[in-house]
Amino acid sequence: MKALVVDDSRAMRMVLRRTLTTLGYGEVVEAGNGREALDALDPAALPDVALVDWNMPVMDGLAFVGAVRADAMFRPMTLMMVTTESEQSQIVRALAAGAHEYLIKPFSPEALTDKLALLGLLPMPTPGTDSVTSSTWSAS
Amino acid sequence: MTATALPDVPSEVVGPDPDTVEQIVGDIFVGLLGEGAARPVPRAAAPAVPGAGSDAEITASVSVTGAWAGHVVIRCSTALARALAGRLFLVPEDEVVEAEICDAVGELVNVVGGNVKAMMPGPSVLTLPRVTVHGAAEHLPGAVETLRLELSWCSEPLTISSWSAPFPSSPHQEFR
Numbered sequence: 001m002k003a004l005v006v007d008d009s010r011a012m013r014m015v016l017r018r019t020l021t022t023l024g025y026g027e028v029v030e031a032g033n034g035r036e037a038l039d040a041l042d043p044a045a046l047p048d049v050a051l052v053d054w055n056m057p058v059m060d061g062l063a064f065v066g067a068v069r070a071d072a073m074f075r076p077m078t079l080m081m082v083t084t085e086s087e088q089s090q091i092v093r094a095l096a097a098g099a100h101e102y103l104i105k106p107f108s109p110e111a112l113t114d115k116l117a118l119l120g121l122l123p124m125p126t127p128g129t130d131s132v133t134s135s136t137w138s139a140s
Numbered sequence: 141m142t143a144t145a146l147p148d149v150p151s152e153v154v155g156p157d158p159d160t161v162e163q164i165v166g167d168i169f170v171g172l173l174g175e176g177a178a179r180p181v182p183r184a185a186a187p188a189v190p191g192a193g194s195d196a197e198i199t200a201s202v203s204v205t206g207a208w209a210g211h212v213v214i215r216c217s218t219a220l221a222r223a224l225a226g227r228l229f230l231v232p233e234d235e236v237v238e239a240e241i242c243d244a245v246g247e248l249v250n251v252v253g254g255n256v257k258a259m260m261p262g263p264s265v266l267t268l269p270r271v272t273v274h275g276a277a278e279h280l281p282g283a284v285e286t287l288r289l290e291l292s293w294c295s296e297p298l299t300i301s302s303w304s305a306p307f308p309s310s311p312h313q314e315f316r
């Protein structure tokens with residue numbers, strides 16, 4: 001399975017990458033803001049899930065979610081906000097814009113795992129495969 | 141309760157709950173570094189290490205504008221920031237570069253600030269983090285300090301403060 005992590009903090013991208021890799025994601029790609037993520041999305045090879053921060057320079061997470069949902073080519077991709085924005089009104093805004101799930105920072109690996117399980121996005125473990133393909137679109 | 145008593149804070153100025161903020165700071169360290177990671181402890185309870193904790197050279201802040209206007213500021217030693225960044229980026233502390241320090245401490249203040257924002261009246265907007273290395277403390281004109289937590293992590297000082305602004309705070313330069 002393939003995941004996209006969109007966060008302007010390289011530290012947070014690494015934290016998310018580690019958890020996703022541990023869970024069995026075979027490919028984790030990174031973007032430093034919504035614009036970079038949009039520019040790099042390939043409709044023919046969409047990530048199964050995008051984990052999206054809210055507050056980022058250039059294009060924030062809410063705008064990214066809106067842009068993705070406005071394009072039918074990206075419809076198969078599941079969107080999860082991973083953000084410090086924790087007010088109920090903000091959660092409602094993100095879900096209304098098209099996010100499927102919402103995870104509030106700080107979070108534990110178990111919390112992320114639970115959310116992915118709810119979405120049916122936990123990779124099945126494959127015995128004997130421990131290699132991980134990674135790529136970085138841009139590091140801010 | 142580990143908050144430092146703040147003199148001359150007007151009674152109408154309300155700050156975030158210190159115990160909740162301390163809990164959140166601990167959760168952030170565990171969330172970033174893993175389940176076994178040490179949580180910051182109140183500084184008075186931290187083990188005394190000669191020569192440690194004498195410098196506070198990193199300042200990171202975020203501002204909130206809206207129904208509540210204010211700032212959340214983190215100050216820490218370079219040693220703490222270097223240790224945090226080294227563990228986050230899995231590099232030896234002596235190989236940590238300034239960009240990694242800014243990123244790590246910036247994310248720390250971003251998450252603390254976002255949670256403080258959620259505790260205060262809304263709606264409001266959070267700025268991107270600003271991080272200053274080896275610079276003077278940020279000047280917050282007219283702001284009233286409403287919370288100060290004096291913590292220690294790995295025997296190094298970590299101070300968390302929140303400031304209530306008398307008027308909507310202005311945009312600042314962003315460092316990320």
